[in-house]
Amino acid sequence: MxxxxxxxxxxxxxxxxxxxxxxxxxxxxxxxxxxxxxxxxxxxxxxxxxxxxxxxxxxxxxxxxxxxxxxxxxxxxxxxxxxxxxxxxxxxxxxxxxxxxxxxDPLDRFVSAWHDKVVDHNYYDFDAATHARMQSVEEFARWTATHDLAAVPGTDQHLTLxxxxxxxxxxxxxxxxxxxxxxxxxxxxxxGAPSEPSAPQNQTAPGGRDRQASDELRALVARMYRRDYQVFGYPVPGESA
Incomplete structure (x- = not known):
């Protein structure tokens, strides 16, 4: 063929x-x-x-x-x-x-997804009570941790590994x-395209919103995205370099 x-x-x-x-x-x-x-x-x-x-x-x-x-x-x-x-x-x-x-960085990406898809919108169609709980990023991380983040299709693209x-x-x-x-x-x-100095649009600045991330959030993200940290070499939250 x-x-x-x-x-x-x-x-x-x-x-x-x-x-x-x-x-x-x-x-x-x-x-x-x-x-x-x-x-x-x-x-x-x-x-x-x-x-x-x-x-x-x-x-x-x-x-x-x-x-x-x-x-x-x-x-x-x-x-x-x-x-x-x-x-x-x-x-x-x-x-x-x-x-x-x-x-x-997986922590920055997760926080950005939460802000965009939960705080700013109800992208996941949570009911009113659930959406109110999900305003806590830790609560959203606990919900995300129940999914297989390597499953495609099956996991939302904004959360997939x-x-x-x-x-x-x-x-x-x-x-x-x-x-x-x-x-x-x-x-x-x-x-072969023109190159211009640029910064990404709509970016949650690295280390910005999540700089004050709780220990629980850091631990949850470190566990959920362990493979991303290993593959791409980002420092794992809560672990010394």
Whole structure:
């Protein structure tokens, strides 16, 4: 079976989360060939792909996704697969594409998700009494700890392990939110896009809101996101360097 043309994969005009019918049909064809074929990535990811600039971006929610997408739109970088969700992709077709992702300190990311999705909105549709309890970040962390944060699908993307949202066997470059200007400039050089000094939009500053995090919160986050701390090398809350 021939390797599919990477450009068959595009998202639909007016629906940036779903692939076009030809793209979906091609993924179905590859899946039907059997798991042993190795044509598709074993796991599904949230992907953005540009064929003109030949990159695959593994999107990690709450890590500068708006900033990166805005930069691409502003500088004429076409996003052929714009905001695809939980997609297995044909590995061989993207062998020569540059692949990248961005991560951040798990405690900062968790607090940012809580502020955005619980304090500022009721994204998880809690009933009134539960939503009132969830105004405590520790309460929200206890609720989050009842979920399998490596399950995709199954866990909300804003809470999923960052290490699960990136194909660690394929990624060429992993930048950090804490050094976003420098790291994103390197990405721009690699994909052939204009680079400008910038800071991520809508960012909870590292060490800002969560600087006064309780010992309970630090312990909960350290336990829930242990794999992220191990993979990306961030200092584990409550542990000495």
């Amino acid at each position: 021939s390797s599919p043309d990477p450009q068959v994969f595009r998202t639909r005009p007016g629906n940036r989360r779903r692939l076009t019918p030809p793209g979906e049909a091609e993924l179905d064809r590859l899946a039907a060939a059997g798991e042993a074929s190795g044509w598709l990535s074993p796991l599904a990811y949230n992907l953005t792909v540009s064929h003109s600039h030949r990159f695959v971006w593994y999107r990690v929610a709450k890590v500068a996704t708006r900033s990166i997408r805005h930069h691409c739109e502003t500088h004429g970088v076409t996003l052929d697969v714009d905001h695809a969700m939980r997609v297995r992709y044909p590995l061989a077709s993207y062998d020569d594409y540059f692949t990248f992702a961005f991560v951040r 960052q290490s699960r949202m990136i194909d660690l066997n394929r990624v060429d470059f992993v930048g950090r939110l804490e050094t976003f200007g420098r790291d994103f400039a390197e990405v721009c050089v690699r994909i």
